[in-house]
Amino acid sequence: MTILVTGGAGFIGANFVLDWIAGSSEPVVNLDKLTYAGNLQTLSSLEGDERHIFVHGDIGDTDLVQRLLREHQPRAIVNFAAESHVDRSIHGPEDFIETNIVGTFRLLEAVRAYWGALPEQQRGAFRFLHVSTDEVYGSLSADEPAFTETHPYQPNSPYSASKAASDHLVRSYHHTYGLPVLTTNCSNNYGPFHFPEKLIPLMIVNALAGKALPVYGDGQQIRDWLYVKDHCSAIRRVLEAGQVGEVYNVGGWNEKPNLDIVHRVCALLDELRPRPDGMRYAEQIAYVTDRPGHDRRYAIDARKLERELGWKPAETFETGIRKTVEWYLSNQDWVDNVQSGGYRAWVEKNYGGRSA
Numbered sequence: 129m130t131i132l133v134t135g136g137a138g139f140i141g142a143n144f145v146l147d148w149i150a151g152s153s154e155p156v157v158n159l160d161k162l163t164y165a166g167n168l169q170t171l172s173s174l175e176g177d178e179r180h181i182f183v184h185g186d187i188g189d190t191d192l193v194q195r196l197l198r199e200h201q202p203r204a205i206v207n208f209a210a211e212s213h214v215d216r217s218i219h220g221p222e223d224f225i226e227t228n229i230v231g232t233f234r235l236l237e238a239v240r241a242y243w244g245a246l247p248e249q250q251r252g253a254f255r256f257l258h259v260s261t262d263e264v265y266g267s268l269s270a271d272e273p274a275f276t277e278t279h280p281y282q283p284n285s286p287y288s289a290s291k292a293a294s295d296h297l298v299r300s301y302h303h304t305y306g307l308p309v310l311t312t313n314c315s316n317n318y319g320p321f322h323f324p325e326k327l328i329p330l331m332i333v334n335a336l337a338g339k340a341l342p343v344y345g346d347g348q349q350i351r352d353w354l355y356v357k358d359h360c361s362a363i364r365r366v367l368e369a370g371q372v373g374e375v376y377n378v379g380g381w382n383e384k385p386n387l388d389i390v391h392r393v394c395a396l397l398d399e400l401r402p403r404p405d406g407m408r409y410a411e412q413i414a415y416v417t418d419r420p421g422h423d424r425r426y427a428i429d430a431r432k433l434e435r436e437l438g439w440k441p442a443e444t445f446e447t448g449i450r451k452t453v454e455w456y457l458s459n460q461d462w463v464d465n466v467q468s469g470g471y472r473a474w475v476e477k478n479y480g481g482r483s484a
């Protein structure tokens with residue numbers, strides 16, 4: 129038995145692959161295009177491990193995906209591959225349309241053909257799990273209840289609109305063709321190996337470098353935060369026990385304004401790596417012009433996943449954010465390489481001569 133993971137060199141996908149290999153003997157084929165967000169150094173601990181088969185390629189490359197499906201005969205696919213950064217989608221939406229919509233469509237088409245030709249028993253057991261986001265539901269006012277799985281889709285950024293489109297395609301492949309799909313819509317993740325363009329790692333990295341900590345607008349945008357390992361455990365649970373065709377919201381029950389997050393990170397750094405001049409890291413906070421169309425509040429109601437599949441996050445925000453800050457403090461090399469592009473040179477050296 130084998131699973132195919134797409135986007136497994138990115139933040140959540142790589143955490144998922146590492147956890148999977150640590151807890152299972154089942155091999156993972158990892159298909160990743162290695163955009164700026166993909167980083168094979170994150171997976172370097174798996175070098176030489178035959179259970180991890182890395183393939184450099186695009187989910188939109190139908191010939192490649194068909195070949196992988198034929199060769200490896202996966203029993204499931206977990207689709208993480210995406211362009212994932214809202215700000216980048218505002219500056220240039222095209223890649224988001226290409227990967228999140230067209231890429232997902234092509235992947236679904238290849239999978240549909242493969243699944244349709246499987247023997248009946250394997251066809252019944254097959255799963256296509258699509259990893260999505262709470263951002264597809266739009267923005268909540270302060271007193272509205274959290275997003276449930278039946279909340280109307282109201283995406284507000286090119287990123288969330290492209291993810292919404294992919295969710296719809298996945299849903300339609302179940303409804304129309306019977307493809308056994310599962311969809312998870314998760315809140316903001318944080319944790320190890322997070323690319324330092326996103327809020328929490330950016331604050332840690334900038335704080336340590338003595339740079340400004342840019343906070344959008346008034347910093348009162350509320351997000352629900354989930355430790356990445358908890359997201360990975362939720363996906364494993366949905367994969368093993370989710371009802372085909374169903375959607376599961378995944379969240380950490382940790383609604384917090386961005387400014388509180390930044391202050392918490394600063395306080396942890398004050399404790400764990402105090403500034404040599406005795407000043408507090410919070411003094412580096414700088415308010416900057418808000419993101420256009422910035423959603424005010426997301427909140428996830430994750431009760432369905434708890435009620436039906438017995439999943440709950442293991443970390444509180446306090447335990448998760450401490451682990452995260454400690455991880456960044458002890459893995460400065462990873463950050464330096466990501467920032468310097470050194471990891472790309474490493475990838476070229478390590479993988480340049482290998483064929484997909």
Ligand SMILES: NC(=O)c1ccc[n+]([C@@H]2O[C@H](COP(=O)([O-])OP(=O)(O)OC[C@H]3O[C@@H](n4cnc5c(N)ncnc54)[C@H](O)[C@@H]3O)[C@@H](O)[C@H]2O)c1
Binds near residue numbers: 186188314
């Ligand atoms: N980060 C979050 O807080 C969050 C929350 C909820 C849902 N999600 C979803 O989870 C998934 C993973 O998010 P992430 O934060 O790990 O993203 P990421 O940007 O860190 O990683 C995305 C990965 O996909 C790869 N990729 C991009 N285009 C590809 C293509 N065409 N073919 C193959 N690989 C491609 C990249 O190289 C990268 O390794 C995404 O679908 C995202 O929408 C993320």
